[in-house]
Amino acid sequence: MAAGGPDPRDDGDGGGALRAALSGLTTRGRSFLAAGVAAVVCAYVLGQADLLRVGLLLAALPLVCVVVLVRTRHRVAGTRRLAPSRVPAGAEARVHLRMENVSRLPTGLLMLQDRVPYVLGPRPRFVLDRMEPGGRREVSYRVRSDLRGRYPLGPLQLRLSDPFGMCELTRSFSAYDTLVVVPRTEPLPPVRLAGGAPGYGEGRQRSPALAGDDDVIPRGYRHGDDLRRVHWRSTARHGELMVRREEQPQRPQCTVLLDTRRTAYRGAGPDSAFEWAVSGAASALVHMLERGYSVRLLTDEGNALPGAAAGGLAGSAHESAESASLMLDALAVIDHSDGTGLSRAYDMLRDGDGLLIAFFGDLDEERAAEVARIRRRSAGAVAFVLDGADWETDGVPASGAREAFERRLRLLRESGWTAVPVGRGAGLADHWRRAGQAGAADGPAAVGTTGFSGGWS
Structure with a gap:
């Protein structure tokens, strides 16, 4: 507003x-x-x-x-309202403008113009009739962008003219709004990935109550505690009343890793390989948050994007929607990095850090070896690997490029990754389903080059 x-x-x-x-x-x-x-x-x-x-x-x-x-003492107040203020790429938003004459004199003919970036469409212009004192006029226009980003709207410009058309004055309002265009997200099928926590997505949660009696961590008795929660073995050991701690549901962890290296992607525009990877990461984090996971979003530079609690992980279930919004806002403006390796991402991961879902660009031999090393830091790992040569051209890649790409995929699978190749025009939902089938088969190698949509067959 x-x-x-x-x-x-x-x-x-x-x-x-x-x-x-x-x-x-x-x-x-x-x-x-x-x-x-x-x-x-x-x-x-x-x-x-x-x-x-x-x-x-x-x-x-x-x-x-x-x-x-x-x-002439013309005073005109203007307001702008975005509906909505955040949209996915390719969707439309409507901008409502409201002008009000707050002076005691009627206005003449007013020409209204709002400043918008060229990627959102042509600059809107309106002609408003004479406004009586206290009168109001409302107009609206639509904006749309296929490119994600943050786009300023405004300031609003008002042009006044005399009845004879001899002079025109232009005045600008000081306020402006921001339209956030987030990456497109694709609904994903509810499949279980290799290394994913069992039961999630089915309304169940793990709890310390499932632990044995020896695994209970007691605490001292506090006034008002239920006596039925007294842990008698610890009470005898410590010589004072000890009670079992309150059961705290534990949410499984998931890390979404996005490779943003400039050297890993070719081409630009809304249909480029990099935009596919960004959209895939957005779809994955939204899907995992909906399934009850605590999600962290990392880049190849080791940056934990905002939208999470301490340590980069989303908090309780009621914070999932806010976390998803913040991470999507960060993905809306993410750009290529100048890095060449993935070692910083490896340093940010901890051993047994839950499920890892990665979106990689083109990998050479050295980068593939780094990815294989990253696998050791997670309980389960799924990699969607984009082949740059296939995304760059519409034809079939040369046999040498095909063999090199298959060799790197084989290296990832041998290290424990569920590696899914991604070609031009691929849909994430189909590849997500193939990754789930591989996890159900308990064998990463179940996903082979036959699942390469848009590439080789």
Whole structure:
């Protein structure tokens, strides 16, 4: 929501306002002024008094219009409302503008213009009829972008003109709004991935109550504790009343790793390989949050993107929606990194750090070896690997490139990854289902090059 109330009469001091108004003379006003000056000069040379009066009238008319427009106390308030303020790429948002005349005088014809980036569409312009004192006018327009990002809307510009069209004044409101275009997310099938926590997505949660009696961590008795929770073995050992701790549900952990290396992707635009990887990471984190996981979003540079609690992991279940929004906002502006390796991401992972879902660009031999080492830090790992050569051209890659790509996939599978190859035009839902089938078969090698959608067969 943006609001403002510029006074078209004010532009610093009075002299500054007058100079600004003179610079706003239209072609008609400048023509009248030039004709008047020429008539006055000719009247002086020829000694024609009547021509002098005509020249003075022509020259005075635009100047009088300037003074009247500057001295008129027009005060117009404007507000802007976005509905909604965050949209996925390719979706539309509507911008509502509301103008109100808060002065005691009616306005003339108003020309309204809102500044928008060119990627959102043409700059909207509106002509508003005369507004009575206290009157309101509402207009709206639509914006749409296929490219994710944060786009400023505004400031709103208002153009005033006199009844004769001799002068125009432009004033800008100070406030602006921001439209956030997040990556597209694709609904994913509810499959179980290799290393995923059993039971999640089915309304069940793990709890310390499932632990044996020896695994209970007691605490001292507090006034008001239920005596049925007294742990007698610990009470005998410590010589004071000890009670079992409250059962705290434990959420499984999932890390979504996004490879942003500039050297790993080719091409640009909404249909490029990098945009597919960003959209895939967004879809994965939203899906895992909906299944009850605590999700952390990492990049190849080891940055934990915002949207999580301490340590980069989303908190309790009621925080999942907020966490998803924050991480999607971060993905809306994420760009390529200048790094060449994945060692920083390896340092951010901890041993047994739950499920790891990674989206990699093109991997060479050295990077594939680093990815194989990353696998040791997770309980289960699924990798969606994009082949740069296939995304760059529409044809079939050369046999040498195909063999090299298959060799790197084989290395990842041998190290324990469920490696899924991704080709041009691939849909994440199908590849997600294949990854789940491989997890159910308890064998990462179950996903082979036959699952390469849009690539080789």
